[in-house]
Structure formats: structure tokens, C-alpha cells
Amino acid sequence: MRRILSPSLLALAACVQLAVAPVAAQAESIPLAMPKPRPAAHSPIAKGMVAAANPLAVQAGLRVLREGGSAVDAAVAIQAVLGLVEPQSSGLGGGAFMVFYDAKTGKVTAYDGRETAPAAAGPDMFLGPDGKPLPFITGLMSGRSTGVPGAVAMLAQAQKEHGKLAWKSLFKDAETLAADGFVVSPRLAGMINSARAPQASAPDAVKYFTKPDGQRYQAGDVLKNPAYAETVRRLAAEGPSALYEGPIAQAIVDRVHQGDLPGGMTLADLKAYKPRSADALCRPWKVYAVCVPNPQSSGVALLQALAMLEHTDIAKRGPTDPVAWTLLAQAERVMYADRDRYVGDPSFVTVPVQGLLDPKYVAERAKLITTTAGDPPPFGHPAGAPKVGVDATKEPGGTTHFVVVDTKGNVVSMTTTVESIFGNGRMVNGFFLNNQMTDFSFSPTEKDGAPAANAVAGGKRPRSSMSPVIMLDKKTGKFVAALGSPGGNAILSYNLKAVVGVFDWGLNMQQAVSLPNLVARGDAYSGDADLFGPAMLSALNARGVGVKTGQIEGSGLQGVIVRKGGVLEGGADPRREGVAKGL
Template identity: 60%
Template structure:
């Protein structure tokens, strides 16, 4: 708590100093009117998932209860992005105590993992496509144990009652959505031709299922019935655990995962990392997640005039790109599992350090910026992590005013491409640096180690007002681009006062190292020309793209938005008791 309080004081002190020396037109409201209790809401990347969460809330369930139903449904209808075979981070707001808590369900490396497990016999990193399909890409599953811990703390309805919608949909089948159909048709990812993927999505008569086809998953329905009856032990012990260990032990580069690894997995309840941005307190997960990078990005932007500009101004996007590159340079080098490496969180967020980094935002884009040297920085190697796209994000609020902002993932498209009991297994361990040391022998902060959690770009946010009342929530999918996607939407919603839907729909721009990628066709010719004049030549991005979902409180009203690049739905209504 002392560290968090110090960071809040430091951030607040900077904000006051900045306003005194370089006044900005702060377009955010000076106060935030909290929504009246009695509203329930959910926003996710798939309509069936949003509906499953709302069904629980309508029964009087808590936000965490609805989260469990949401995750169970996402595993079925959006298997390319998340699932119970993966992990995630939950940022939880407790309305009664006005406290924000992090539930860390990040996967861990098995006890038998070694630093060189992703190197070939010559000591060179394995090709990513080969590594992602291997058994050793799968980390010890974290999502279900994490959800069980959150349910112990904040659940209202019985665990066994939370899986009915997903189990029924698995038995009866659901219509393959256009987005899932596109992934099945593309064949562009290593997992697209994995045997389990081809078998699961096989179409009668040949080929793979297409958008509009019905997909049934009786194996998943049967597993959910056991999970409902037995609790998380249905996954971490017994027949499913044995099948997981057997499946990841097959083929080239088999996993060392054992039944003891699964039985021994423990989620972690962490304190949120919080700092100020404009009038908001922004809370995010600490390492091994990337909340420290998100807060640093916001601190850098607060030292610029971006709030006086707007989405049609090339200078605004240039500023955002340069601040992003500075943040990524620091995040990439220093963030890892704090149980194994020293992460200089306080140094990275020290106002004086961020002042110095902000001076590097020049008049034109130059070479890729190097990482800085914040107080407490260890001597670690340049990061070599290859973090692919993937993941899903959702936000849920219950009638008591409690809110979940959760980012969940199986990592790449369909995870490792390996399936057990109707769900895909993650490939999270490819989020580690394949090279454990550099040529000088310095260790990578994100190198593999037994029991270690790989670094994550996930950064599910909760926003509070000055009285620590709920003021908003935001997060995204997208691999290492998550920080840019969320940062862009924060600028749009907070600085430019756009409705959340418009803020999320703003074009994506991801600047990291020497690369500038973005949705080129969504920027105006004037913005593209202005960026080019400033040394930023945007190239088209690739992969799964963003998956932003968020809400912000405006005048007591929940203003929600979902990413138009996916198939999301935002639902809000009075709670059942409020209707009577």
C-alpha cells in the first residue's frame, strides 16, 4: 500500500506542477457524477457472451458471478481469443469499500521448464510457428482457479448455477459468426492447420465450417457439467488434468507439465497499481501485467498539449506515437514477473524520470528510442519477446455498483491449436523471451524459469473519481499492441470528450521501436500527409487487431462502447429490483 500511495501522491504532485507551468485545456469534467446503483451492464466482444452475463445479473448475481458465465460462453463462441484453457487479469472494483483489487490468473511455466526450452540444438530461437504449436508452449492454466478465487471473495450465486447458458449453447449449437468464419477461412496462422483445429471445425462433406453454419460441442457441454458440479478441481485434477498433461506431452518439443503442476497452480490477489490522469484515478494490474506501461504512457501524454488538439490533427497522433515508443522501450526491457526479477515500478513512474523521458519527444520522429535508466533499474538484456496478437476483453457491472474489467486470453489464434474436452489450450509460454541472455550474458527480465509467469501486455483499467467512486473501465485485446489501443481510447474519451463508442472506433496507431503501424485507410489523407511530414510513415497493421470494450460515466449515465472491429454488444438496463 505504501508504494501505491507514493505513486498516487507523486502523480498528483506532477499534475499540479504541470498545470502551474504549462496550463492545458483540460477537457475532462472537473467532477464525475457516479451512476446510481441499480443499473446492470455488460459489454463483450460477442453478443452471446454479453447476454450470458446479463442473464446472471438479472438473477441477482454479482459482477464476478456474471464474469464466470461470460468466460464460459466466450470459450465456446470466441475460441480464437480466450477460454478456460488460458488465463487472464481481472481488475475488480468493490463499491462498498471503494477498493480496487487485481486477480492475477496468468499462466505459469511448469516446474520442469528451462531457460533454453525455446532454443534449438544450435542455441538459436525456434521459429515461432514451430514453438507455438509445440506442447511446451502451454502454460499451467490460470483462468478457472482465478475465477474461483474471485468467486470466493465476491460471488453471490452458487458456482454450480453459473454454467447453464454456456453448456446449453454447446449442446444445442451456435451459429458460427462472420469473424470466427474469417479465421477459419484465412489459413494465415500456424494453428489454422493444427490437427485439433481441423477436426473440431470440420464440415460434413469436407472443408471447414463457414459463417452461418451451426457448431455443436458436446465435449465442452459435458466438461462444463463436471466443472459446475465439482468446482475447479474438475480442471486441475482427475480425468481432464490427465488429458491435458497427455496432450501437451505429445509431438516435437513436448511439455514437461505434470499433474502436480496443474494441482499446484495458485492465482494471486494483488494490489492495483494506481495513478492520476486528468481528474481520474486510473488503476491497472502491476507486473507481470503492463499497467506500469499504461500509467507511464498517460503520464507522458499529460506533459504534452494533446488534450488541446483532436483526432483530425496530425500533431496529436505524432505526439501519441512518440510517447508510445518511449513507453514501449521501457516496458519491453524491464517488465517481468516480480517474483523472479526486480521491476523498477516506482522509478518508471517517478515524475522526474518521466519529465526527462518526455523531453525526448521532438519535432520529428527519429530512430527507435532506447530504454531509459529509472531508479532501481536492474542490468537486463534487450527484450526479444515475440508476443502475438490474440485475447478478449469485457466489462461487467452489477446492481450494487461492483465492476469487473477483465482481459482474458489463450494467447494466439486458437491458442496452441491443441484441444482437450472441447476447449483449446493456451500457448502463453511463447510470451517469454526465447533468448534467455544477450551476447554480454545479461539475463532477459522476461526469460523462462520454473513457476514463472510470462510478461503480459494485458492492462484492464478501472477509472475512479476523486472520491474513489467508479468512473469508467476499459481494456483491449491485441498482444503487445494492447497498450496503444487502450491509450488511444483513453485520449479519445477523456481528453477529446468523445462518446466511448467513438473513442474506441478511432483509428489504431501502434508505434513501437522503429515500426509505425496503423489502420491506414481509416485516417484522413490530411492526417497521413501531416504524419509523413513529421517523419511517421504508417504501414498497415496485421492480425487480430484491437478488441476494445469500455464504459465511462458521464452525468450519472453509463456510456458504453464496443470495438466495431469485432462483434461486440453493450447492454445496460435497470436491475430487477429497480424495475419493481
């Protein structure tokens, strides 16, 4: 969830001046009131690295790499463990996007494991009897919110194409932790006991997270999940069909059909699910090529924002300059204005990717990036854009991200989710179901009848802000960096900040992911107020960037970059509990 910040981060008090790239002579410099980031992790490239949001998942990934596994092999093991120890964020019942760099061929492939709407879904799926959109929480907690899960099928396809070890060997860590128990982390305990997450009070979650003495699990308690152990045993033995056919599939269908607003998913929907794969969407930027997934991922918006910022002097500034943050915020507002209007499932709507990234269009949109914020920018009219209505999508942030670099130099950057905290709170066979259908626009049309690009339709995949990144050297095609974040709609802002931090402001990966977050969308601003500090907040507010005292932005950035001499440098977001660790 984007607005939960690690207490350990807030408890650190030292105000520091970050090492930054040279700032323009006329720029104002205001030290950020944030703790000194922990040192970046380093590892020789030949030995690989994993950066993920939970140390147990990192250990599982490293174990696979030590046994000669590929980056994709490690990704399977990491996801299996994350679904157990970080169930508020991702799991076997969710979806994911992966970008994969093949060190031998230099090719970057985008894998799409986004959930699909059941065939029975229609544009009125989240409308009440009065024809108005249902309250968001009502839709979220219903059986209608669950889409056909895609993460397992996607990982199976990628592993078949790029794996080195036997599929059945990749679930050992998850099975052992589920059967023997794992220690509940402070973050998971906070979610279990959260009064702000209705899913934590859903019957399935209450049953799972309540100890025999009637008390909820707390940090430090050992939690066992024998049902999850049995599920991953079946996945190991039978492959992905264990989830999409047979008793587990039946359990999913039965569970989504329960309640006042039952879903329409069938066994046929599950059996018919197919992941997508294609060349990643890559564009030149500076001396690099930046690669992201294709729509219905919103990676195209990140590429647009980076291209627009090339028309500013943000690279001559740094994180102690309020003008730099204002430029970043203004670029985000333009980015979101276009993304919200046009991005959807390309199998159902025309997404004007080429028009959005056309240099002339980018240059024109960049004129809206000013050093003082004003009214929200309008959406643009890129070449090839269809007539679509205003979007009414809400997108909470129960998601996670990880990066793997294996010993051969292959790379996975993967963002994976059950959408909101614990998905919709419903469980089957030890794992939570997603609420991904609420990533569609509840309102399917504009007042004039123009359809929203992200309206519900049977078989359609909802738009996603997930945009895992891989960057290459434009000249040589060699891997340079990979990063990504959870955070719902804010993912694009978080990723943009990290890329700017490393490649424009000269920070190491750990410093960049630790920077304050600033999210600007329409007329709404939010940021890590305590990390910016009073002086920076005052300077930003004076420029119209209305970040208020008390606001927080809980990203979960993970990143790895290749430094001089082939050394891998990793960074893990201190707002979560992860680490970046090399072999």
C-alpha cells in the same frame, strides 16, 4: 489477432468529422476518413451493463445480472461462453487479468490468472540444438508452448470473494450453447478458414471445425461441442478442481507431451497452480486515479505513458490533428522502450515500478516526446532498475476483453486469452490449450550475458501486455470508467488511445474505441490506414510517423463510463462483433 479488421467496418464509406474537444488554435485539422461510429449504448446505473466481444457472451452476463448476480458472477458466465463461441481468443485453457472495483469499500483489487511455466521449464526451452532461438511458429505449435492455465482458478477465487450466486448456476448458457449448438459468427468463420493461422490447420482444429460432409464450418452454420458441454457441467458441479485434477488435467498433460517438442507439464504443476491477488496498481492522473494489474502485466507502462503525455499539449488538440497523433506515437515508443526492458514476473526479477512512475523520471522521459519522429528512443534508467538484457519476446494477439457493471455498482474489467489464434491448436475436452509460454523471450540472455527480464524459468509467469483498466474519481473514490483491449503487444497502444480519446479529446466511449489505432514501437509504425485516410496519412508521414497504405490494427476495445446523472455509457469495438448493452 491484431491485424484483422471487420469487413463491415471497412465497407462503411462515409467520411465524417468527429465531435472533439477544442483544438489548439495553431493546430491543423484533417477529418478522418472513417465511418461514423455507432451510437454509444446507455443504461441507468442501477440496472448494470455488459460490454464484450460477442453478443452471446453479453446475453449470458446480463442473464446473471438479472438474477441478482454480481459483476464477478457475470464474468464467470461470460468467460465460459466466450471460450465456446470465440475460442480463437480465450478459453478455459488460458489465462487472464482482472481488476475489480468494490462499490461498497471503494477498493480496487487486481487478480492475476496468468499461466505459469511448468516446473521443468528452463531458459533454453525455446533454443534449438545450435543454441539459437527456434522459429517462432515451431515453438508456438509445440507442446512446450502451453503453460498451466490460470483463468478458471482466478475466476473461482474472485467469485468466492465477491460472488452472490451459486458457482454451479453460472455455466447454464455455456452448457446449453455447447450442447444445442451456436451459430458460427463471421469472425470465427474467418479464423476457422484462415490460411494465415497455422493453428487452424492443426489436427485437433481440423477435426473440430470440419462438418460431416468434409467442408469447414462457415458463417451461419450451427456448431455443437458436446465435449465442452460436459466440461462446463463438471466445472459447475465440482468447481475449479475439475480442471486442475482428475481426467481433464490428465488429458491436458497427455496432450502437451505429444509431438516432436513435448512440453514438461505434469499433474503436480496443474494441482499446484495458484492465482494471485493484490491491491491494484493505481496512480493519479488529472482528476482521476487510474488502476491496472501489477507486473507481470504491463499496466505500469500505460500509467507511465499517461503521465508523460501530461507534459505535452495533446489535451488541447484532438483526433483531427496530426500533431496529436504524433505525440501519441512518440509516447508509445518511450513506453515500449522501458516496458520491453524491465517488465517481467516480479517473483523472479526486480521490476522498478516506483522508478518508472517517479515524477522526475517521467518528466525526463517526456522530453523524448516530440512533434516529429526520429530515431527510436533508448530505454531509460529508472531508480531501482536492475541490469537486464534486451528482450526478444514476440506476442501475437489472440485475446479478448470485457467489462461488467452490476446493479450495485461493482465493476469487472477483464482481459483474457489463449495467446495466439486457437492457442497452439491443440484441444482437450472441447477447449483449446494456450501457447502462453511463447510470451517469454526465446533468447534468455544478451550478448554480454545479462539475462532478459522475461526469460523462461520454471514456475515463472510470462510478461503480458494485458492491462485492463479501471478509473476512479480521485477525490471521491467513485467509479468513473473501465476499459481494455486484446491485441498482443499493441494492447498498450489501443488502451492509451481510448483513454486519451475520452478524457483528453472529449469523445464518448463509442467514438473513442472506434478511432483509428496507431501503434509505435521502436522503429516500427502501424495503424488503421483506411480509417486515418490519405490526408492524415500524408500528414503523419511528413512528421516521420510511417503508417503505410493497407495497414490495419485489429483491436477489440470494450469500455464503460459513468456520465452525468449516473448514466452508464458503453462502447464496443466495431472491429469485432461485440456490443455494449445495459439491463
